[in-house]
Every structure is written in structure tokens, then in C-alpha cells.
Amino acid sequence: MSDSVATIVYLLMATAFLLLAGWKASALRREPAPTLALMVANFVVAAAVYVIASPLGYTAVGSAFGQAWITTLPIYVGILVNFGLVQLLTIIWTSPSQDPHRVRKAVIGWSLLYTLAIAVMTVAFLHADLTGPAVPLKFNTEQPDEPPVLFFLGVFLTMLTCGTLHTWHRARRAKPDDERIAHALHWFGRSMAVTFGYVVCSAPAIVAASRGYHQLDAVGVFGSVFGVVGCIGICYAMSGAAVSVWLRERRDIRVLEPLWDLVVAGVDPDLELSKSARPSRLLNVRLNLHRRIIEILDGILKLRLWVTADAAGAVETMHSESLNDEALREKLGLAETGLTAQELEAAVTSAVLRHAVGRLQDARTRSTEASGPTPPSDGLAYVMPGQDTAADEERPRLLRVARALELPIVQASLETLQTVAPEAAPASRADAHSR
Template sequence: MSETTSTIVYLIIAVSEIGIVLWKGAALRSDPTPTLKVTVSTFVCSATVYVLAAPAVYRALGTALGQPSFATLPVYVGILCCFAHTHGLTLLWDPHLRERPNALRRSLISWTALYALAAVVMATLFCTADLSGPADPLRFNTLYAHDPLVLAFLLVFLATLACGTLSTYRRCRQNRLDDPVLQHAVNWFARAMLCVFGYVLCATPAITAASLGSHALDQVGVFGSTCGATGALLAGYGLSGAAISAWWRERRDRRLLQPLWDLVVAGVDKDLAISDHSVTSRPLWNSGFRLHRGVVEILDGLRILGPWTSPQLVRSVYSLHQQQLTAPQPATPLSPKELESIATAAAIRDALPRLQAAQQAATSAQSRPPAGGSAASLPGVDTPMWQERERLLAVAGALTHPLTAAALAHAQGEESTGSVSDR
């Protein structure tokens, strides 16, 4: 890439990572866990590196300080710092090390000391070297490789980077985590480490050749920088990609639950809403908290509505489905979970008008439910809390299912027949 293209690309990446820092920082206020703190710190470090590595900024900083290539030092130390963070996260996520806190602490201290020592040695060598020549942000490695101090500086950098990336890759391949978000991050970390090691494989021969006076492999070294940038992007995606997907699913699920919320919260008792903004508020942050709050509100509404439901209507859903299966043109069989969701949706739609009529007729909203009704009349009341989100999503989707409408029509028909016979 040319310097102009590199500047544009690096600054775009830096801006995107600053956006992730703001997003993760907001989450950090409500969930100040060590791993999230390390994640935010990683993106801060990475954004800083990309800003300083942008050729236009690189040259401007060198001009301001009177040392054209000065930005190389914070960029290279920053790169080590970024991958030290990544390495640390894989250690924190390792299930075997988490079972042995002392071993985890020793590993973190040892690797942190190694990265810190490398940074100190690099800073000492860099500040001692003669870098008074012209700056070349994309070819610093090969431009100054003839200087023994710069060569030592580069060797320390590459050796530390190689050890860190290979160790992180090995641990990523070994880790098998129960949390799919963390496993997603670990899988992408492994890919990122391979790309970064590709930078080491490209830079080493280019620097070696340049130190011997040959610049035939300079372009290989430049390509190595592309490998390193790709690895950094993959690591960033590992840290944010799954979280962004989870955020998107949370907002989607909150929208899908809205019809059910309207029925069993707004339709039963608006005081069940924890906040006045439960319906209209759709902020970009705290989507997980707002989704969980909506699930709790719906469950509270179902507990009030449960005694007003009809066990006969629930049974009619299953009998109607059996009739559809034995019809001349049989319907597609539904799974037990689907039938349970449809039965719940039909029971909710059937019970709500009765509850609302009783509330309007009574002086108190604490109206007496019909005889025979109980909270257990609704299917799925014994669902574990961690599965309620999926269950309620299925119920919300079943509110407009044809079998739901058929069960309600069947119940209304029986009710009309009963009224006629009573006369």
C-alpha cells in the first residue's frame, strides 16, 4: 500500500476501534469484570497504535519531536502491548488455569514480565541508535537494519512477538470453553496469531538481507506489515464480533417479544412494567439488560394471567392437531415444543379478555379468577429461568399461528353452543 492509502486505512481502523472502546466502556460501567477491563484496554492500545502508525501521523510526530523515525518506538512497543493483552485474555479464559489460581497468577506475572522487559530493552536500544536519517514509515525495518543497535531492537521485537503469538496460538487451540462468545473469540485469536506470525516470517528474511546490504526482499517486509495488520483486525473481530452479534440478537429478540409484552404486561397491568420507557425506549446500549427486564415483566404478567386460562383450551390445541394429522390432507407434524408454544399462545389470547372484563367490572384489579383456574394452567411454567427467553420467543411467534386461531375459534364455538343450550 502507498503511504496515502495506509494513512486512510489505519485511521479508519482507529476510528472504528475508538467506537468499540466507547461501547465496551459503557458496558464496563455495569459489568466491571477483569476480562472486560482487559478488552477495553486492548482496544485503546490498538487504536493508539493505528493512529501513530498512519504514515501522515508518523511523519508529523517525527517532525514535531525532531527525530523523523521516533514514532516507530511507541508503535512497536504498542504492538507488543496489544498482543500481551490478547495473550493475557487467553490465560484468563483457560478453564484449566482458572481451576488453579496460583498457576494462573504465575503465568500472568511471567508473561507480563517478559513483555515489559522486552519493551524496556527495545526502548534502550532505540534511544541509543543513530536515527537521524530520513523517515520511511513502511520500510523502517529494512532502511535501518544496517545499524547494529536497530538490528538488535528489531530482533528483540520479533523474538518476543514470535514467542507470544505461538504461545497464544497453542493455548487457543487447546482451550474448549462452554461460553460460545468466548469460544468465538478464542477461535479468531488463533487465526490472528497465525497472521501475526506471518509478519515475523516475512520481516525476518527482509531484515536479515537488509542488514547484509541487500534490499531485494524489502517488498516482502512490506507485505509482512499487511499480515500483521490483518492479524490485529482478526483479533479485534474476535473480541467484538460475537459481542456485536449478541447485541444484535438481543435487540431483535426484544422486538420479537413486543407483541407478547403488549398482551401480558400492557394488557394485564401496566404497573408490571419496571420503567415507563419499557415500551418506547430502544437505546443502543444496555440491550441485554432491557431484554432480561422485558422477560421478567412478561413472566410477571403470565403469573397473573395463569389462573384465568382454560385447561380445556390447552387440551383442544393438542386434539385439533391430531385431527389435522388424520385429515385427508394431513398437516405437517409439529414438535412437542411447538405445540406447547401454540397452546400457551392460545391460552393467553383466550384468558386476557376475561381478565380485562373482570378488571373493568371490579373495583379492584385483584379480581377472583374462575373456578378451576390455576397458575399451572399455562404450559411451560416449570421452564428453567435460563431457557425462558427462547420459550417466550416461541410463544410470541405462535400468537398468530393458524392452529392458535383454530383453537380460539373452536373454544368460541363451544362457548356459543353452551350458551344456546343453556337457554
């Protein structure tokens, strides 16, 4: 890989880390937490390391300080800080039931150990007599004949070994209840095990080079691949679950749009908490999703006076008939066993809402009163299913209702109501006349 291509790749990696740092920083502003602060620091350090480690950055820093190899020091310190922050995150996440004082002591203890190691490494590096042109990735095998450099590398690999194996061990045993933390720890363990491959490759290459044997130099250079893969794995550990959640929230906003159009835009646009045409599905996605759910629930509440049992009865009757009528079942696209209890409830709710909105809009068309149509006298006579749903279950319930809006069984049930109503009217007038 040429220096120019390597520089582009490294700078792209740095840009990705900075974007993730900004994303986590916005979450930190909304919900301040030590773990989020550690993640932001980790991504910022990773971005800095990739910028400096790029051929362009490596050469620029060396030229600025008049020492070609000086760039190696901030790179190795950054790597140690990066993996040290992951270790601290693992300690915090794997100790939820322990005494907070003990967790604090462990975090402080490891932090002091890393600080001491970095200080010793810095002193050793600055006391080394580094000569020759600097070649990125070959410092370990080009300069180990210098005792301070050998000591520097020994401290670095020792701390990296302790950090990676300790994190792997803790992450492997942890069984957290939180799905996102479980995802992060799972990938922390994998990534640290992969990163230890860097130590396995580098240690023998360094020892051999320090004795004048360079047959293992390529093995030492190859060890950097394990470090890069481990770093990418850690990045995914801290962002993968959050990205998955973000994608699901974006999808849920999109899925809820038809239901929102029905019970908010079609009932009372003033129910909107914000007058923006559509909520952003890039920024503040969770906030916008919660806002949509609240607006939908408000719209359903406002419809309660226009709700009747007619649509619910039509859906339930058609569903019962389809269980004994294969042709009808195929027409409605139902399985042999019909809808599950949750699916039937969602279909009933969507039919009831569509019917209620239709009644309301029809009344508005015929109303001459400035204050709007008067609700029918049978309002509140029927209670829609799902009214006692727990708050944390509203989102999946509304998603099921939104997906059921255009189901064939819902559409067919509403069509029967439209067909029956006019035919029932003459009989009703005849009954009224006879009375």
C-alpha cells in the first residue's frame, strides 16, 4: 500500500472515530454518565492516533520536532490509553452488584497503573538514542538494540497484555441484563483476545531483533493487523448496539407515520407537539419517536367519543368465519390458524380507529356549527382494546396497530359496514314510522 493510499485510509478511520465521538458527546450532553464520557474519550484518542499514525501525520510530527521517530511515542501512548479506557468501561459494566467503593478503587488503581506506565515509557523513550530514517510500523524491530527502547517496549507490551487479558476475562464471565451492555462486553472480550495477537507477534520479533536476528521482522509488522482489527471491534462494541437501536427507532418512526396521519393529522393537527412537517430521522431520533407516540395516544384519546363496537364486531366476526372457510381465509391472506391474539387485537384497534375517524370527518362535513360537530350520544359506550397497556408496551402495540391498518381483513370488515349501513337505514325509518 502506498503512503498516499495509507494516509487516505487512516484519515477516513480518524473521521469515522470523530463522528462517533460527536454522536456519543451529544448523548453525553443529554444524559451525563461516566461511561459515556469514557466512550467519547476513547473515540477522540483513537481518532488522534490514526491521524498521527498515518504516513502524512507521522512525517509531519517528526519534522516538527526534528526527530523522525518521535511520533512513535504519542502513538504508543494513545494505544495504551485507548485500550485502558476500554478496560475501565469493562470494570464498571461488569460490577453492577458490587460495592461502589470497591469499583471506584479498581478504576482508580488501574488508572494510576496506566499513568505510571505511560510516565515510565515517556522517560525511557526520551532517553533513547534513536537514529536512522523513521519507517512506520517498523519501530519495534528497527530500534530494540537500544536498552531504553527495549525497556519502553517491554512496559508497553506488559501493560497491553495485562489490559487485554484482564478485560477478556471479565467480559467473558459477565452476564448483564442490559442487552446493549451485553453486546458491548461480548465484543470487548473478542476484540481484546484479537488484540493480544499483537503481543504474540511483536514480543518474539522484538527479542530476536534486539539480538541481531531480523528473520521475524515481518511477523512483528503483521502483528499490527491484530491491533487494527481489535480497535475496529471495540468501536463496534461501543456503537453497534446503539446503531441498531437508532436504526430500529428510525424504522419505527416510518412505520408509525400512517397511524399518525390517521389519528393526529386526520383528527386535530393541533395535537402536534412540534409544527415541523416530519420528525427528523437522523438527529434526536429517540426524542422524535417518543413525541410521535405521545401525539398518537393523544389522538386516540380524542377519538374515544366517536368509537363504536361496529368495526370491532365486524373484524372479529370475519376472523371467526375465516377459520371455517378456506376460500375466505385465502382471500384475507390468513394462515390456517388465523391471527394470533395480539394480531387480532391490532386488527380490531386499527379498524375501530379508521371507522371512528370516518365518522368524525363525516360529521364535520355535515356540521354547520362553528364549534365543530357534536359527538354522538353513544360516545364512550365501547372501550377499545389496549387501553390498559403498560407504558413500556405502548410502542410495540402501536407498531402492530400501524402495520394492521391496511390488512385485508381490516379493509374487508370496513367495507361490510359501509354496505350494511345504507341497507339498514330504510328499516330503521320504517320502524320509526310504525312507532
